[in-house]
Amino acid sequence: MLTLNKVHHIAIICSEYAVSKRFYTEILGLTVLQEVYRAERNSYKLDLQLNGQYVIELFSFPDPPRRPSRPEATGLRHLAFAVADVAAAKAILEQQGIAVEPIRTDTHTNRKFTFFSDPDGLPLELYED
Structure with missing residues (x-):
């Protein structure tokens, strides 16, 4: 059996990077560990922590497809x-x-x-x- 230690992080793709960055940092209070702009992908990657623990990778990509969440769909x-x-x-x-x-x-x-x-x-x- 595989031995897992803990959940390392959760990756989220957002549609509007600035809006989501503000939401997760200014409203929810997560703090920025690292922010990287990847020019070759026209994409940001924002590493966020909560109480010193790395928890979320926030990604932006040009025109990501929407994912249904309601009614409840398969997946997260x-x-x-x-x-x-x-x-x-x-x-x-x-x-x-x-x-x-x-x-x-x-x-x-x-x-x-x-x-x-x-x-x-x-x-x-x-x-x-």
């Missing part, structure tokens, strides 16, 4: 971030003009959670620690 369902207080995090997002679904409770863990979307409609979740 959503990306979840742990927070201490879902209601407080929801309020902060809404103050930034981000639409957030009503808070629900996980029937198996009794923890609160909610969903919102990144600028390209990628479903993101806030899950209460």
